[in-house]
Amino acid sequence: MNALKHIKVLHIHDRQSNEDYGVSELKEYCKNFYEANDCYRGIELYKEEKPEIVIYNVSFPKISNEEFIKKIKQINEKAQVIITTQSLTKEKLYNAINFHLIKYLIYPFNLNTLLDSLKDCIRSIDSNTSNIIKLSKTFTYDRFNKTLFKDEKLISLSAKEMDFFHLLVKNKDRAVSYEEFNQIIWEGEMTKDALRSIVKDLRKKIDKNIIKNISGIGYRVNL
Template identity: 75%
Template structure:
């Protein structure tokens, strides 16, 4: 993660947790790492230091999660925000979509999980793109939280459906071949019937025209 050495990170947390060692480890990857245990100070620090990434614990009573992010985004609308929380419900995920929030981390998490989230942030900063993709008038996908919404409602997906759909979205400019699905989702043990079942179930849950079959090759997403 050499890219993190050139990124400024603000870490905001008012609790001493088991994850404290994770933060200590993270510092070895970052040359510009700022910590505070006060959300009011965090907003002032952000205005002064303008870090590219904020990692934020939502337990603060003084300022709501939404208000904190809005204040951060008033300084930099492209700010990357990772929120750490003890639990995550459908409303939080949908609010995250509206706020173009990058990632939720659920306690407990480890260093690798945190680094993966930070990699997502760096990719977004480099590409100047959003983690939220509008697939149609009714469908929205949050690619970092792997959450699919239809008319504002979170769609319940199986683990393999999530993996299949995520592969399609990540490769939205091309068709994904059968062998790629075989290796990524089934680790070499896929049957054509298993793949067709995934596609059939997904089409039933979302708009049928979103997932296109490419004869002799595989599938692509139509966005």
């Protein structure tokens, strides 16, 4: 992952964390990798080095995750923060929507999962775009955490519905072809009925005009 060689990464962790799930291996990928064992030292180091990405896994922080993010965002509102956590609540996911550029990783994860999250962060940095997509006045989608909200309510999606919708949003500037859905989501075993069923069920949960059918081609998200 050559892009990481040119990115500064700050890892803030405490001594309560016995496992880092591949975080230490990032040193092999990152030329500029910094560490802090205390959230306040982490903030000071952030001010000094101005890293593009922060990985935060403090088990018993002296300040809450929300307070920590606010302090980082006050320094750089475009800061990319990956928070590792034992569990993920609706409140945390909604906070991610509000703060932007926040990715949650649930233990246990591995180096590949962590690298995928870093790739998301780097793409956001390169494109200078947010991971938060406003679909309509009431619906919001978080590309990093793959969550869909209607106002403050988290919309429950099945695994297939989420894969389908994420593929649409990921390619929001074009139509996604039937063949792409077939290969990426169904691994070559898609039926027309299965695809129609996914679209039908999704349209019951979100505004019907958000998913648009492009005749003879496939579907696209209508923003």
